Amino acid sequence: MNLRTTASKIAPCGCRHLIRRRFASTVSTGLLKELESRGFVAATTSPSLTKQLDGSSTGVYVGFDPSANSLHVGNLLPLLCLLHFKQAGHHALALIGGATGFIGDPSGRSTERKALDPDQLAHNVQGITYQVNRFFERGQAYASKHRRGQTDRGKLDILNNLDWTGQITLLDFLKGVGKRSKVNAMLARDSVKNRLSSEQGISFTEFSYQLLQAHDYKILNDRYNCKLQLGGSDQWGNIVSGIDMIRRMKNAEQENSTGDETGIDTDPHRLKEELAFGLTIPLLTTSSGEKFGKSAGNAVWLDEKMTSVFDFYQYFLRSTDADVPKLLRLFTFLSLEEIEQVVQEHERNPADRLGQRRLAAEVTELVHGAENLAKAQTATSVLFDSDLSRLQPEDVLTAFEGDKRLVKIGNDNLGQPLSRLAVQVKLVNSRGEANRAMASGGFYMNGKKVTDSQTCLREDDLIAGKFCVLGIGKSEKKILFVQ
Incomplete structure (x- = not known):
């Protein structure tokens, strides 16, 4: 593909250096080609990303917002994409937003996020950290099973941005990140423009979110050789902010090393080398157009x-x-x-x-x-399933451990009418309800209809002599396990 779409309009005041263009992936070999073939690539910030990834190991990061104490199915896409990079030998960096979680990302939202109290946020960070670590443990075993002979060559670090953001003072942040951030570019981000045009508006707190995320990328770039950020399509503006921040601060460092004490970036194109990249993952929807997950x-x-x-x-x-x-x-x-x-x-x-x-x-x-x-x-x-004969009783016990649908009963219940047992195990509220279900063809035992209200539980009805399944309709079920 060779499609190109403009990420944003030219910024005012002639600040053309703030422009980035979205490049649909055009690779023909390597990891990026496979990711594109699988549907992971919506856009990249530069076609040079292919060369970067085909070279030495690169730090690749994904951020996770700790707005809950668990990730959800929607988070699987960036996790899986990061796992692909780790399997290919790159350094996977999973960044938990212990600092940015206090702020809340305005991307894709029409209203302000409800602020979390510190204890809840810390609890969420702990839960997601454990979950990400477990995902990569299981993911490594799973991926190795399907890619025999390919070892997992990449490293993994799970980080919390509170570890560095919590140590910086407001004045230092403004002097460093603030000095190299252009308000006109910040206003041009879709996440900000959409909120500015709404009745709700946007607080300064959420407006500043992109600066914190840009600062994260700069820290990871310095400390972990991180040169690629992954994110959903709604993260394009934040990713570009980070790339601009890295370039501006590297330029400023170069100027300081040559004796310029202003620290102000005067030529953002001074460094010709591309220092950082971005890759966005498409928003996943079902065939009916609904949001997946x-x-x-x-x-x-x-x-x-x-x-x-x-x-x-x-x-x-x-x-x-x-x-x-x-x-x-x-x-x-x-x-x-x-x-x-x-x-x-x-x-x-x-x-x-x-x-x-x-x-x-x-x-x-x-x-x-x-x-x-x-x-x-x-x-x-x-x-x-209608045929339960192949199931082993111990497997059934294990599968329904702690499930209220599993009810253990004694041998003395053999010979009892099913209508009475259905009340005993709380499948129905009364024997009359059970009898009516039988008469209408809606009462089942082991997947077969029971129409006679006099039917009793017999030893022959038990699968492997241990359990049977009673049901009302297609959804209400109880597993009776004879001890």
């Missing part, structure tokens, strides 16, 4: 205490046929050739939902590990 209007969290592994698995299992190819490319490490094979097999018999099953299995293993994937698959079989 919501289930029944709620976020799908990566923390299993907030979104169970079963519900996480089910979210991807419910993907539409149209979305499966795109999601397999983005959310798995299957080769593009294997993905094509899966898609072709899926299209031969869409009713079997092979594509969705493979997608759900791959992503759940990546995020939650192989053991939790097995639990999710067992729970899915128990609740939705």
